[in-house]
Amino acid sequence: MSWIPFKIGQPKKQIVSKTVERDFEREYGKLQQLEEQTKRLQKDMKKSTDADLAMSKSAVKISQDLLSNPLCEQDQDFLHMVTALDTAMKRMDAFNQEKVNQIQKTVIEPLKKFSSVFPSLNMAVKRREQALQDYGRLQAKVEKYEEKEKTGPVLAKLHQAREELRPVREDFEAKNKQLLDEMPRFYGSRLDYFQPSFESLIRAQVIYYSEMHKIFGDLTQQLDQPGHSDEQRERENETKLSELRALSIVADD
């Protein structure tokens, strides 16, 4: 039915005022945007948590490989250092996991739940659309009959048409009003809904980073050579490297 040309365009403009339509579009548009945002956010959060987990796993791998190295057997100091590093990395992994879980619980799942409302909204809008179309159709019919000359059968048909029209129009009006009324409320509810999520996300990050900072701060204290600045280290590395390069057994590029 939708391909019938006269259906497109006309009925809408006549029966529903432009302002109403515009309002509706605006509200619905906002909600559509919100839907987009939530979808994208869901994806991004998932990617972010996955990346976090991957990171801590690879960090643990560093220390694991170091630990399993025969170098540890030969040198006690080295062994101590690597063990400390390993502990730190494992703790980082644990905290990271916890953080991810927290985020999962307070952000990602609520996001999903919120998103699940959107299909209903879309369905409702579709129904309203359908109702609108019916309304338009019947309205056109009524008008058609009205334009004809008022003979008996025509009058009867007109009456019939009017009768048909009435419930449909009422239905549409009801739907329209309902949606116009409820869409802003839905849109507004997001503030209350997501504010706690956001705060929980921030809180989780803060806790995680403060823990990490402490862990790594302790680790740097524990390891040899505390307090070397970057330049000092770099210079030391350079001197050692040039020392190595000076050795005849080393291939020079």
Next chain:
Amino acid sequence: MEPREAAGKETMGSKKKNLSFLRSRLYMLERRKTDTVVDSSVSGDHSGSLRRSQSDRTEYNQKLQEKMTPQAECSSAETPTPEDEQQVGRMMAKRAKIIRELIQTERDYLTDLELCLREVVQPLRSKQIDRLDVEGLFSNIESVHQISAKLLSLLEEATTDVEPAMQVIGEVFLQIKGPLEDIYKIYCYHHDEAHSVLESYEKEEELKQHLSHCIQSLKNIYMQEGKPNLLDMGSLMIKPIQRVMKYPLLLCELRNSTPPSHPDYRALGEAFTAVKDINVNINELKRRKDLVLKYKKNEEEESLKDKLSKLNIHSISKKSKRVTNHLKILTRGESQVKDNTFNREEKLFRSLEKTVRLCVKNISSCLQHIEEATPFTLQSGAELREISSQDGEKNGTEPQDQVSKPYQDFAARSQRLILNPLSALLSLFPGPQKLIQKRYDKLLDYNSSLPRSAATESDLAKREYEALNAQLVEELQAFNQAAKTILLNCLCSFVTLLRDLMQVALQAYSTVKTVPLPVLGISEIQNRVLEEVHNLTFVKENSATFIERKLSFEKKKPAQVLPEVPHQTDAHRSKLLSTYGAEELYRAKRKCNATQEHDINLLEGELVAVLEQKDPLGSTSRWFVDTGCAKGYVYSSFLKPYNPGKGQKVDADNRFCDDDFENISLFVSCRPAGDRVSISDSSSSLSGSCGKFETNGADADHFQEVDEQIFYAVHAFQARSDHELSLQEYQRVHILRFCDLSGNKEWWLAEAQGQKGYVPANYLGKMTYA
């Protein structure tokens, strides 16, 4: 001779002081020799030298030589013959000449070095040209200059104011040989590279300009002094090497022209050996280096052709021997030649290599992950904030801006401090590895040659192996130390960097204002909000589960499961009956659901009055009916004429059998037609039972219907709630519906005494009228 000797002895005393120490030294030196002849000649020498010091040197020299000749000839004659003297004289003259030459050349050499430093090295260094590596060209030329100066001063000290017969040049060299060796070793070691570097510079126009500029200024100076022109930079650079190679020659010549009786003779011999050793060491170092260079050439770079060209009988046999030996070692165990130090170092080396390799891999992957994770975290944080705040509202500073820049710092720092050094270190490993492999091959060769102990072959193998081994041991140690330091450094840097990054992130996130956690947990708040949302009608109506249940043909408002669907009540029925005539009344044969617009639902048995026997579209299958509470369309096939007189077919178990029905009809017919009032008599007699009938039972026809829904309570039933109806035993009740709202057939909606309520079905029994 004798008078002179005596005279010498007399005048000895005056010069005693000067030469006493020298004499004692000489005496000591001479003592070591087991030549008794020397002793006597010493005294002779002294007298001779004493005498000579007072007079012309040349005369003295001659005489000394005469005296020396008997020693040179090793004859027991104490009195040198004139020929001996002559020879000694000649030798001494030659010796003096050589010494002069030595000193002069050293002086010249020193001057050259000074000039080189002043005119070439320092200007080049001060110019600080990028690609010109002054250190690479000239390495430790300053040290060379210093040592040369020292040598010169020592030589001068040894020769000025010293009798030629007392001049001990050998000592000087012996004194200086240590530092000499070290310094020249370094210079020579670097000279090869310097030469090739120079060649590469010569190819570049700009650098060539610089160099030739310096050379030019140098040439000018030489021109002024009238000295021979030096050719170019290369010849300048090679001077120290030439010099150090000259020493043995000079010393050899000097020794040859020194009469054995001269105190210097032995010293010279030792000095000569020492200097020769220096040269040998320098050569050895060079050889080791060459050996290493030869073997560390990357074999992959060799093309197949090169490899094939290297194949010959010799190499094939060599390789096959090695393989055999390797297998021998594998099967029989220990090789004969072992070096524990080496093995230890090698093990350390290998484990370091593995560590560094893994570290590079892991750290870079970790850093990569951090790099990937950071933007996502920031982005999602920003998006969430966007959603959760009013448009335009900013709740504290963005964590995004604060973190992204420091993160880049982190990335740069990590690259500089960790990855670069480690990768560089990693690239240094293959070289030594190849050499270790080569050493192993040499070891095999040596092993195989040991049993046979063919002199030359074993010697060669042994030398090569030992050269390589020594080199490797020494340098592997240094390598391992340095590598470990670098590794530790990098690990520390890594940890520090992580700490800093965490700190930055912490600060960034802390700046975002957060409300303290409210009393209700997050989930509660959110659930509350979500509930509110779900209460919105459009959600309720359109939630997924609901949609599934409905078939979406209807365009009306979706039918909700209302507790009360307007059904036809008795009141409606009575109205119908009163309004319409019998021929218009129909009964629904079965339950019909509304399917099209304006249809109505009918329950089975409901009474309808047909208003029109067609629908707006003109079809006669749909009739417009009135149910008393609603008007609408039903399909005519659902309807049958309402005919109270006929026995109607029953299909439910809630109908009476025909017998009873007939009885009732008989009974009922006597009741007045208009009587509609329900008589709420509770007597259980049959007659009384009529009074219980409900209001819609006035019409006889209708009465039948009513009859069929009359039951009586077999037992008394006490209502427990508003919805239920109390019954007394044998109370007659009229059943309106044979199930409750949820379709439960255990509870029936009954009417009695004007009250409605649910009664349990098993309490009821059918009315049978006997």
